[in-house]
Amino acid sequence: MPFPPGDMVAAFGRHLHFKSLEQALVDRHPEVADRVRFDDTSRLMHLKVTLSTGRSVALAQVRMGYSTVWCVMGPELDSEPSVWPLDTPDEVLVDALHAVASARITGQAVSSPWRWNESEPSDLTELADLLDARGLRVRRVAAGNRWFASGPRHAAKLDIAGGDDGCFVEAEFPDAFVRVSLKPALGWLVDVYVPEVEAWGRVDLGWNLWSRTLPGPGVPRADASVAEIVDVLGRGLKAWDLEVSGGPAEKDVSDWMEDLGVGPDELVEGSAPVDGRGSLGPLQLTETVLDQLTSYGFGDLEEGDAETPMRSQTFHIEWHNRAKNLSTPEVQRLNGLAAAAGEYVPKRLIVITTAGISRPAADFADTAKALVFWADRTTGKLMGLNSRAREAQLPDTNPAEQDLEPW
Incomplete structure (x- = not known):
């Protein structure tokens, strides 16, 4: 007897998985047991909870671009789906399905944290709850689950929040779009996008909380x-x-820096590109870099002189203008100079380089709590080369482009 083809074996495996999900849903939520149905007759295999209206809330595996994801879908065509990775535990999937179905059955809002597509309460879901209670529209919460859907139903796109973004909540205010982030190294950050000027700015949390500007973001x-x-x-x-x-330094919203472009991937374990365009002069480059670092929240930086272009009581700034990438010994040497530069306590290192950096050197910079930025010679734009520096940067997205179209 010939062995069944691979697609048949895969279909049977999916069938068994859905049967297991069906049993888990009934066991964990017996109050909806009589509403649970497993449908393997339609084109899209799915598990559903029927509603009194005859419609249903369904859990299925769907394609989004080049990826396959778990999706909890409400009965309304314009409802926002709840998207989960394929390796999501079964109990999380059935609890997510139950939370959405129970809300439809009772006529209430989906309970937190499930309404934010999260399986566990966190500081971010608490933040989203409080913002929602104030009448603000919470658009995204990224904590444990960082997967989102966007675009029309017939061409859904999968968006995955990057690790350098940290955990965050995105919300709409009357005159701005706000992202509140909780970064692994830097902690709380509040970034604001003002559509009127198409630019991001960073709220000085230290000043707003304690009436004092902090030295770093x-x-x-x-x-x-x-x-x-x-x-x-x-x-x-x-x-x-x-x-x-x-x-904070006096500035108008229109003075905030425009979005930073994403730099070349080869800057880590590679070298900076050369395209033949003219470079900024030393003074122009210093001013541009200083403006950006100040906009990131480095509050005690100031312009220096030709020998020391930027000064700080907290940070030691080194300029690396060589063609060779930063190595681990070089970053260690510069970190030692930073430590020795402090009069009473060691200073922390900021490196501005026009080359790249090796991965071991970037890892050491993170361990030393240093920040390494690549500066484009032609524009002065910065790009973080280690995780701590990337955390410090402003977001580089346009929130208007993330709007979900009706499904």
Whole structure:
């Protein structure tokens, strides 16, 4: 007897998996047992919970671009699907299906954290709950589950939040789009996109929380509660950009830096591209880099002189203008110079390079809490070369392009 073809074996495996999901749903949520149906007769195999209207909420594997994902779909054509990776545990999948179905049955909102497509409560789901309670539209929550769907139903696109973005909540305010991030190294960050000028800016959390500007971007997670972050957000756009002596540098929204472009991949374990265009002069390059670092939240940087282009009480800034990529010994040497530069406590290292960096050197920079940025000679734009530097950068997306079209 010939062995069945591969597609038949795969279909049978999916059938058994759905039967297992069906049993798990009934065992974990017996109150909906009489509504549970497994449909393997239609083109799309799915598990569903029927509603009193005759419609249903379904769990299925669907294609999004080049990927296959788990998707919990409501009965409305324009409902936003809940997207999960294929390796999501079965109990999470059936609990997500149950949460959406129960909301439809009772006529209530989907309970948190499931309404944010998350399986566990977190600081980010708490933040989303509080923003929603204030009447703001929460668009995305990325904590445990970082997968989203966008685009029309007939051409759905899968969006996966990158690791350097940290965990974040994105919400719409009356006059701005806000991303609140919780980064592994930097802690809380609040970034604001103003459609009027098509630019991102960073809220000075230190000033808004404690009336003092911090030397670097981010507020440690332990230093600010979710409620305090929400209180800052509740003050609105005008309050975030306080023009007070001793506070943040006076600037208008229109002065915020435009989105940074994504630099070449070869900058790590490679070298910077050369395209023949003219380079900025030393003064222009310094001013452009200083403006960007200040916009990131490095609050104690100031312009220096020809020998020391930028000064800081907290950071030691080194310029690396050689063609050769930064190696681990070179970063170790520069980190030693930074430590010795502090009068009472060691300074932390910031490297501005026009070359690249080896992966071991980038790893060491992270361990040393240093930040390494590549600077484009022709524009002065910065790109983080180690994870800590990438965390410090402003987002590079246009929120308007992330709008979900009706499914």
